[in-house]
Amino acid sequence: MTFSIVARQGSALGVAVASKFLSVGALVPAAEAGVGALATQAWANLAYRPQGMAMLRSGASPAEAVAALLAADGRRAHRQVGVVGADGRAETYTGEECLPWAGGLAGDGYAVQGNILTGPEVVREMRAVWLDSAELPFAERLVAALAAGDAAGGDARGRQGAALYVVDPGRGVGGWGDLAYDLRVDDHPDPVGELGRLLAVHEVLHGVSDPAELLPLEGELAEEVRRLLGGLGYDSLDRWAGVENLEGRLAEGRIDPLVLDHLRAASGVR
Template sequence: MTFSIVGYDLEADQVGIGLTTVTMAAGGTCPSYSPSGDIVVVQAFGNPVAGVAGVRALEAGKGLDNAVAAMRTADPSFSYRQIGIVTRNGELFSHTGENARPWAGHIQGDNFVAMGNVLTGRPVVDAMADAFSMSVNETLAERLLLALEAGRDAGGQQAPGGRHYDERSCLLKVIGNDVGREVPALDLRLDMTSDAVTEMRRFWEIYKPVVPFRAARAADPASIPSTYDWERQNLDKNPPPSTIKGEVLDGD
């Protein structure tokens, strides 16, 4: 009961992931990352053991095919998993096991993999793919979040019996900047809320101007004001309000 997208921005030399689900704190367990910036996502009864096997193989230079083989070896329940991989060089892999709970499927484009399980249907991943493909002038972070919003608006998560699941956790992460790939350019997570994609949009809109400030502060700490003072001077004093009313959770 998760939908996600991994993507690659050739011009910016960045890779990234957007993920949302009813499961709490899934952003901390579904993806695995190599020090060189490869991303392996294992969802649908997610198994971090498989993800770690994949990124270790990629980091060792064994290539995408061997990384997938290592994941199969490490995971006896591979047929239950849904997997999306984007390497530091933009190579892609996608897999939806025959035992993944319906509706489950994926779309692999030229520079992305959109996938999901326990969804209302294929229109969810279609909408994600379209949103990512049609936003080429945006930053990678924005494109990933647009894809999650499109998936949510196309129906999101729904069990075969018709029960809808709210998005309770969300991850937005981009790797690749002037510092290197060991430290992400962006790493935002919401681990438990009742409308996680909407809240991630709110978080991202508030946080956008902080990204260049943090880089400037690291480069020239002597002349940059404190975080508190900078925020008072530069951030909107009336940020977008939260849409969450009382944090009533429904759907797990």
């Protein structure tokens, strides 16, 4: 009932998943910085998440972790799981009783898998896009692979939920913690498309400014910013940005073009 990609890029680890299932993001993904990432699906055994992470944390490879999870599970024929370790080793498993089409592919740094799919083209397209998009930021790359699976047919029953879960040391919002992305679409007619929209919003609010693109806040530009802020009832850029959740993009004496565009839009300037 689900298709997912579990992957590593540099120090980042994560899962992107979609399904004809309510709140799929609450059940399928698990990841821990410096340890690995995992997706449990089909007749999902939620214990795989803490148990799998514990085994990876103790030094087990993804293949060893999957073997141990299955050995202790009397319903393993109904399970599907994908695991990637912090070193990029990967493993995918599909039980013989998973509803067709079901299967997966794994390679260096990725595992893609799905069940009740329209066909094997879903995981093939996911892998192809993953391998061909190494230039993309990790979160965008995961969502691109998920979108490729969706476009290839995805879940044979239809669409409902999607999620993105990514960990990366010190890359949490505002630099706090390791949870870089935890985006969920619980119930939507186009969940993968909506996940892409949420990712774009996340980048606006929580992304990191490129120092080379910052504009000097002086002269006519400084006057425009003061005028726009005044029209909105603010006496400083800091106060307005804090209300708009853009404080992470502030820079002393300069302004991020994205922040400027957001200010202009809020003021009705196009």
